[in-house]
Amino acid sequence: MEFGIKKCRVLVMKKGRHHKSGIELASEDKIKEIDLEEGYKYLGVLEADSIKEKIMKENVRKEYIRWVKEIQRSKLNRRNTISAINARAVSIIRYIAGTVGWKTDELQSLDRRTRKLLTTYNMFQSKGDVDRLYQQRSEGGRKKEDCVLIEKSCLYCYVSVSEELLLKESLNESVVAVGHDKETVLTIRKSKFLEKKLHSVFFKAIEFRDVKRYEWLRKGDWKKAAEGTLMAGQEQAIRTRSIQHRIDRVDIPPNCRICDEREETVAHIVSECGKLAQKQYKQWRQDNVAQTIHWQLCKDNSLEHNEQWYDHRPKAIVENESFKLLWDMRIQTDRELAYNNPDIIAFNKDKRTCLIIDVTCPFDYRLPEGEREKIDCYDELKRELKRIWNCREIKIVPIVIGAFGTISTRSHS
Structure with a gap:
């Protein structure tokens, strides 16, 4: 074992003044003095006569x-x-x-x-x-x-x-x-955030509702850019035409640039635009959610399915001896119904039970209303199927997920 003389340094201070003098050892080695300009790093801290x-x-x-x-x-x-x-x-x-x-x-x-x-x-x-x-x-x-x-x-x-x-x-x-302490500072920051008129609008709207708001944040498996954009939308930080017109005072009309019918707000873009609802809302959002549910039901009941949910392409009818799944199929009934085309119908042949599953993605503060609408819409279909298919029990399962990731407690369970 050797002592690292080359790394050692000495500092001599007399009455607050630096005196240059090394230390000569018996082995004729010399411990050099510290250069006050360069200093000496000890435990990661650079110092000389004082910390640099x-x-x-x-x-x-x-x-x-x-x-x-x-x-x-x-x-x-x-x-x-x-x-x-x-x-x-x-x-x-x-x-x-x-x-x-x-x-x-x-x-x-x-x-x-x-x-x-x-x-x-x-x-x-x-x-x-x-x-x-x-x-x-x-x-x-x-x-x-x-x-x-x-x-x-x-x-x-x-x-x-x-x-x-x-x-x-x-x-x-x-x-x-x-x-x-950390908890006190976070409480102060949260209070400051909720006092902001623009950034806190979304959170105040869903604060007292029976929802799970931050499941997607807790899991943390999204891409970086996707999280940043979604959180900016929640905070009204995206410069929509409405914000540019009313806050930035830009001389442009506040109406939506796609439909030109209503004011272009974040809520309008993600869930209320009539032209986007024709394709983007249905195919890119609601159908993807329903597709994932269909894949999970196929997996749980040993039906034909792909290995990964994102590769799964639902077929109109998939069944085996004990279970049957219908995908986006209009149900024939004895009398005409306004709503007879749910996203998924899951029929258990052995238990004679049935699930009517329909997905919707409204703006987040409309989650409870969305659930009630789905239950009311398919109530007549529920009674007709119970009679025609001789079911013991039929449940309407509304899957309601907010456009910004808020999930109702019922949908989560």
């Missing part, structure tokens, strides 16, 4: 931005991307918290730079809500760590739970600044 704060801040800033860019270029999904930034990039700032004296505006500048990089890689919209970005995913946010909060609370949290007498005394004597 200016150089340390610049090095940390460059390393933090480098890691944020590297993670953004990776193929991680949206949830793992944010987790990686918190674990790898933010940890660089967390490590030197309390050692280097960061100013609040310096950390805020780092946060702004991070948001710009998220915008560059389509994970965040430039007009999106900043407070929501730092919320927990269960609360509708993305769980991004706040650099300012990390620096302020990290040292305080460490000292407050320590059992060492000196550290406890430093807290009593206010040597360590008292910072807000």
